Amino acid sequence: MAVALTMAAMKMAVLRNSMNSQKAGLVVAGAVLGLILAGGTVAVAFVGDPNVGSVTGWHTGDLLAAAYAVWMLGWIFGPVFIGGGDETLRPEYFTLVGLRPRRLAFGLLTASFIGVAPAVSLVALAALVVFGVRLGSAASVLIALPAMLLSLVVFVLLSRVATAVMGLALRSRVGAIAAGLSNGVILAALGQGWVFFVAFQQVGGIPPTASAILRYLPSGWGLIAVEAAAQGAWPRAVAALAAMCLLIVLLLGAWAALLTRRTSAARPSVRGRRPMTATSAQGAVVAKEMRTWTRDLVRNHQLTFALAYAVFFTSCMLFMGMNGLLPYTGAVFILMAGAMSANLYGTDGTVLWLTLMTPGASEVRGRQWAWLLTVGPVGLALTVAGAAITGGPWPLPLALTAALLGGAAGIVPLISVYALVPGIDPHRRGGNPLRSSEDDGSLTGLAYAVIGLGGLTGVPAGLVASSYGWPGVAVGIVTGALCVWGFGALAESRLQSHGPELLQTMRTGKRAQSASARWKKFDDLPKRDQIIATVGWSLGAIPLFPQGIVAGVMKANGTEEKSWFLALHVPDPWGWPVVVFMVLLGIAMYGGALWVSYRPRPREEALPAAAA
Amino acid sequence: MSAALEISGLAKAFGEKIAVDHVDLTVPQGSFYGLVGQNGAGKTTTLAMAVGLLRPDSGGARIFGADVWAEPERAKTLVGVLPDGLAMPERLTGREVLTYLGLLRGMARDVVVERAGELLAVLELDTAENTLVIEYSTGMRKKIGLATALLHGPRLLVLDEPFEAVDPVSATTIKSILRGFVDGGGSVVLSSHVMALVEQLCDHVAVIDQGRVAAAGSLDEVRGAGSLEDAFVELVGASGAGAKGLSWLSR
Numbered sequence: 005m006a007v008a009l010t011m012a013a014m015k016m017a018v019l020r021n022s023m024n025s026q027k028a029g030l031v032v033a034g035a036v037l038g039l040i041l042a043g044g045t046v047a048v049a050f051v052g053d054p055n056v057g058s059v060t061g062w063h064t065g066d067l068l069a070a071a072y073a074v075w076m077l078g079w080i081f082g083p084v085f086i087g088g089g090d091e092t093l094r095p096e097y098f099t100l101v102g103l104r105p106r107r108l109a110f111g112l113l114t115a116s117f118i119g120v121a122p123a124v125s126l127v128a129l130a131a132l133v134v135f136g137v138r139l140g141s142a143a144s145v146l147i148a149l150p151a152m153l154l155s156l157v158v159f160v161l162l163s164r165v166a167t168a169v170m171g172l173a174l175r176s177r178v179g180a181i182a183a184g185l186s187n188g189v190i191l192a193a194l195g196q197g198w199v200f201f202v203a204f205q206q207v208g209g210i211p212p213t214a215s216a217i218l219r220y221l222p223s224g225w226g227l228i229a230v231e232a233a234a235q236g237a238w239p240r241a242v243a244a245l246a247a248m249c250l251l252i253v254l255l256l257g258a259w260a261a262l263l264t265r266r267t268s269a270a271r272p273s274v275r276g277r278r279p280m281t282a283t284s285a286q287g288a289v290v291a292k293e294m295r296t297w298t299r300d301l302v303r304n305h306q307l308t309f310a311l312a313y314a315v316f317f318t319s320c321m322l323f324m325g326m327n328g329l330l331p332y333t334g335a336v337f338i339l340m341a342g343a344m345s346a347n348l349y350g351t352d353g354t355v356l357w358l359t360l361m362t363p364g365a366s367e368v369r370g371r372q373w374a375w376l377l378t379v380g381p382v383g384l385a386l387t388v389a390g391a392a393i394t395g396g397p398w399p400l401p402l403a404l405t406a407a408l409l410g411g412a413a414g415i416v417p418l419i420s421v422y423a424l425v426p427g428i429d430p431h432r433r434g435g436n437p438l439r440s441s442e443d444d445g446s447l448t449g450l451a452y453a454v455i456g457l458g459g460l461t462g463v464p465a466g467l468v469a470s471s472y473g474w475p476g477v478a479v480g481i482v483t484g485a486l487c488v489w490g491f492g493a494l495a496e497s498r499l500q501s502h503g504p505e506l507l508q509t510m511r512t513g514k515r516a517q518s519a520s521a522r523w524k525k526f527d528d529l530p531k532r533d534q535i536i537a538t539v540g541w542s543l544g545a546i547p548l549f550p551q552g553i554v555a556g557v558m559k560a561n562g563t564e565e566k567s568w569f570l571a572l573h574v575p576d577p578w579g580w581p582v583v584v585f586m587v588l589l590g591i592a593m594y595g596g597a598l599w600v601s602y603r604p605r606p607r608e609e610a611l612p613a614a615a616a
Numbered sequence: 617m618s619a620a621l622e623i624s625g626l627a628k629a630f631g632e633k634i635a636v637d638h639v640d641l642t643v644p645q646g647s648f649y650g651l652v653g654q655n656g657a658g659k660t661t662t663l664a665m666a667v668g669l670l671r672p673d674s675g676g677a678r679i680f681g682a683d684v685w686a687e688p689e690r691a692k693t694l695v696g697v698l699p700d701g702l703a704m705p706e707r708l709t710g711r712e713v714l715t716y717l718g719l720l721r722g723m724a725r726d727v728v729v730e731r732a733g734e735l736l737a738v739l740e741l742d743t744a745e746n747t748l749v750i751e752y753s754t755g756m757r758k759k760i761g762l763a764t765a766l767l768h769g770p771r772l773l774v775l776d777e778p779f780e781a782v783d784p785v786s787a788t789t790i791k792s793i794l795r796g797f798v799d800g801g802g803s804v805v806l807s808s809h810v811m812a813l814v815e816q817l818c819d820h821v822a823v824i825d826q827g828r829v830a831a832a833g834s835l836d837e838v839r840g841a842g843s844l845e846d847a848f849v850e851l852v853g854a855s856g857a858g859a860k861g862l863s864w865l866s867r
Contacts, residue, residue: 280711280712280715280716282715282716282719282725283719283725284719285719285720285721285722287719288715288716288717288719288720289716289720291712291716292705292708292712292716295707295708295712296705296707296708299707299748300707352703352705352706353703354702354703355702355703355704355705355706357669357697357699357702358704358705358717358720358764360668360669361667361668361669361692361695361697362692362717362720362721363688363689363692364689364722365720365721365722367720429702429703430703430706430750431703431704431706431749431750431757504668504669504670504671505671507669507670508670508671511702512630
């Protein structure tokens, strides 16, 4: 236990020391998002018919089982998407301490509970207690408490074991591809989960087979215990809890075994075979990048992931008897592949020094060509195959494919030099190959930014193609080429003007200090001001934009859809005051954050100037 | 005749910490120049600024008269750099790294192929023909780094800790390459904290302490009558606090 507590204290210290304004903002934003999801899960416990047995319509237990299955899959597959999961304490740190694998695993597990994600998940699991109360059985409520805690341990352990298995899988090409396929399919299923609900809606609730499967997943065992307790089926309730305990012991053992393999195993070995035949500077960059795409197993995994995600994302509509999305598989693949390579320069790390030492050589263009050569043929093939299967339409998918290919090939290098997330140099990465940066929050943000901005580059071609057909394809080719050329040129000039700063960012892992002395450093602010700044910067957008401006626009347009806009829910004389209040609140939050962070005129600097 | 490397008034602060505090250094053509200092004295930061890898807060550097920041293309073709601990194109083999870099520098393909083969053979990296750089040992990484610094035939070499983690046999090879380079009219600047090595190789030396130049000049001027190590300890004013010994280690 001493080891476990020490590791927990160590993690707290690391988190405290690495906290800065940007991180604090991400943590708050993540916590808010997580709490919204957890609140949604608790709300699910109030929906539907709680009674055990056959009911008509939605069954609360089924809904909860589905919700917890999603939470569990999120724990298992989230780390794949957000850079290898929580690695605040790495097992490598403790190799020389001589801990037995099981003690090491137990210690790391204990430390894993320090953080936002476990706390948020615990809130979501509190729905079990609510469910117990609705079942009207004291026994259920009593059972729900241990079930909650055990489920959380199961989630965290499953996440850890899954990440460790991924780490092993990424040591061979077959493993990397297999992992990419399965992860892509499951994340697409999570993203398209509503399809299943619509399908179930048509049959009036979750069918018995599906509800049984959901309950037999480890995420449903807590629910089984609560329901069994309500029926007085004590052996079943106890068995469910005991099964969770057993699973925890097994997972802990598996994780301990995997940890020893992680710290002892060698690096993946991919051999270089093809001689480089390039003859020009640009050809050399393309050759280097193409080799990196094929030899780096993490990139193999990313491409397979994007492929599997795209194919499943569009084809799962077939469950509802719709194939209309199939022609857009290529477009989804291109955007996802772009998102995966968003941190193009950060992933390569400090090798940027070589580029800085060879001024005049155009590095960005070569990278763009290599990206297009890697992603383009697959994207085009997916589009053509999809459209061929459904028998059209042709112009819109082709227009989007062309526009997005060019758009992403432009946006990816641009965003990776403007919003560089400092990575861990490839030769210094630990036993978790997915972990390319310490700053996984920013990495995730970057991926979404590429999806968003890349998506925008497809809009002109999409609009023209949907109205006029084939001319849209020409527009797509033109805008695509313009994006590649223009954004690439911007990236190139940024690389030339800020190269040393980017290199310094990668060396130190910190963004270069802004030259302006006008902004106070977050760490220098008093606690109260830190809170004001964090809350203001990270949450000010919510009242200002969606709740204020967007709600106002919707109200002015007389939109029927109320969604989550408070101003549209309140009775009439109050609608507009709410809009105004929200806008003012948003401005006040930003203003407060600005007020505590901005130093109008530093007095120490003003005095000597006056004296002179 | 302009100096091989002329550093004037270089300064850099990271937040509150002043890493380099107005350093002036002149490396004459044809000299073998050693930069010595304790860990954190500012050697790496000075060298990074001198070759254009880190933007200084003030001051500048000229390589054979070419300003590193105003005429980077001219300055950077004259210098070969070996930084300490930075990444390489990790998924390439040694030969591919050299081919890639040579082409990137605009060299003709047959010249690149010939020089790459020669460098790999001399540095004994040709036995690991199919090994990717990411799998290289620390010593091999130093050697491929040195090869990239030499590839384009520079007139000045700036090497940050070139002998760290290099085995004695490879170190001898590197030393003879560097001596040959200086004999042929080239200039070398290297940083190290191994005094014996600097004394053995260099004809000029500068002692950096807390971001400033504590002493600079020819080797004999700096070390005086004693050894370089004695002169160094005296210059940086090391207290004997570390020499007390650890009580629990002796029985």
